[in-house]
Amino acid sequence: MSTVISTSTIDLQLLRSVQQLGTQIGHTPLHRITRLFNKPGVTVYAKKEWKQLSGSVKARAGYAIFKAAIENGSLTKQKALLDATSGNTGIAYATIGARLGVPVTLCLPENASPERKEILRSLDAEIIYTSRFEGTDGAQQVARALAMEQPEAYYYADQYRNDNNWKAHYHSTALEIFEALPGITHFVAGLGTSGTFTGTGRRLKELNPAIRLTSLQPDNPLHGLEGWKHMETAIVPTIYDSTLADDNLEVGTEEAWEMIKAAYHYEQLLLSPSAAANLVGALQVAEKLDHGVVVTILPDNADKYKDIIKKLL
Numbered sequence: 227m228s229t230v231i232s233t234s235t236i237d238l239q240l241l242r243s244v245q246q247l248g249t250q251i252g253h254t255p256l257h258r259i260t261r262l263f264n265k266p267g268v269t270v271y272a273k274k275e276w277k278q279l280s281g282s283v284k285a286r287a288g289y290a291i292f293k294a295a296i297e298n299g300s301l302t303k304q305k306a307l308l309d310a311t312s313g314n315t316g317i318a319y320a321t322i323g324a325r326l327g328v329p330v331t332l333c334l335p336e337n338a339s340p341e342r343k344e345i346l347r348s349l350d351a352e353i354i355y356t357s358r359f360e361g362t363d364g365a366q367q368v369a370r371a372l373a374m375e376q377p378e379a380y381y382y383a384d385q386y387r388n389d390n391n392w393k394a395h396y397h398s399t400a401l402e403i404f405e406a407l408p409g410i411t412h413f414v415a416g417l418g419t420s421g422t423f424t425g426t427g428r429r430l431k432e433l434n435p436a437i438r439l440t441s442l443q444p445d446n447p448l449h450g451l452e453g454w455k456h457m458e459t460a461i462v463p464t465i466y467d468s469t470l471a472d473d474n475l476e477v478g479t480e481e482a483w484e485m486i487k488a489a490y491h492y493e494q495l496l497l498s499p500s501a502a503a504n505l506v507g508a509l510q511v512a513e514k515l516d517h518g519v520v521v522t523i524l525p526d527n528a529d530k531y532k533d534i535i536k537k538l539l
Contacts, residue, residue: 236299243326244293250279251289252398256406261492263509267517270508271407272524280321282526287421288318290394291383301381306331308373308380310365312453313342314526315385320349331380333365341530363461386419386463395425403521404433411518414508416442416500418453420466422523427470438472442507445476453500475510477503486538496528
């Protein structure tokens with residue numbers, strides 16, 4: 227039985243405004259890796275996700291979550307969107323919230339990069355800092371408790387459980403890749419909330435079941451890949467589908483640091499650690515192939531990691 231939503235609970239002007247923002251989400255370019263990797267019969271592409279509103283792949287999920295909440299009347303200008311974040315989803319929320327006049331409250335681990343904190347403050351997001359030792363798992367617990375204490379004040383987006391997270395990629399990222407590269411044979415991406423991998427991978431498999439999906443994780447719990455999860459030791463996101471991947475690889479933090487340097491010198495790409503880690507995984511997959519088209523995601527660039535980049539380059 228379908229649920230009928232009364233239009234009296236929906237801010238129609240707000241709905242029109244969020245729909246207009248949709249033109250600034252997605253449609254990001256693909257970069258072909260040519261100097262870091264050159265093997266006859268095998269090509270590697272990386273999707274430059276910072277080329278959209280808010281500067282990261284999280285614009286897709288953040289927008290989809292925002293839009294759905296406004297459409298069903300859960301979110302208005304009088305109720306703050308609340309969520310836990312490692313930074314990029316929070317920046318997406320805060321950017322969209324600032325454009326729409328909707329307040330945003332974020333639970334953020336205190337060891338998030340200074341650039342991320344500065345961006346969030348500039349967007350007038352309310353930041354609740356959480357333990358650096360508990361990462362996004364601890365931030366989720368704080369956000370959930372706050373939502374339970376003050377349900378009238380917050381719409382708890384809960385990106386780790388919100389199906390609009392993976393659906394954003396199912397309806398956009400996967401289609402963009404397949405339309406640009408119908409010959410894709412492999413898709414490779416890291417796991418954080420798992421929305422990018424789950425949504426993109428699920429749709430690509432529907433479009434061509436022969437496409438192989440490789441998920442990437444940090445090689446240990448005490449890693450430096452902000453936004454990624456070591457699933458064996460972390461709170462596993464509800465939206466994560468452990469049966470989806472054909473293959474699973476681990477990437478070390480040091481490998482990502484080295485790739486930041488290599489990607490800059492050979493491809494003129496200034497990458498974040500998580501983007502570099504995705505590229506590490508994609509090249510590992512490509513090295514084992516005789517023929518194929520490998521695609522990965524570059525979630526963001528190095529703009530939010532200037533201190534790290536200065537030390538590496």
